[in-house]
Amino acid sequence: MKKFKTIALILSMLILLQGCTAYKSASVSLEQAVLAQTKVKLETKSGEKLKFIRIGVENGNYYGVKKVKGNIVKVPLETNYIKSVKLKDEFQSTVTAISITLIIIYFWTKGINQ
Helix, strand or coil, rough: CCCHHHHHHHHHHHHHHHHCCCCCCCCCCHHHHHHHHHCEEEEECCEEEECEEEEECCCCCEEEEECCCCEEEEEEEHHHEEEEEEEEEEHHHHHHHHHHHHHHHHHHHHHHHH
8 A cells, every 4th residue: 555655646746746847047039939949938128927838930020829728829029028038948847856756755755664
């Protein structure tokens, strides 16, 4: 039974932590964000932070793609008001998810064995 609980905990943590996203600290251009086709975090000059699944461009106009209530929505972006564009850091996101999972498992199994 303990083995089943441990496996269930490991799988639960991995599923929960899939939503964790780390972003690179260096800002990139909108053109680079379009080419990267990855999650993006924008910061506007007014300090607002916006997250998108990806950035796209049509007829020279940039837009952010996000999911709202299960629907894909294109949000027009005003390039004059964008302060920074940060791409998802795949490596750091994976390392963070695995590290947190391992730490929780360690303390959880340590508590079981006592």
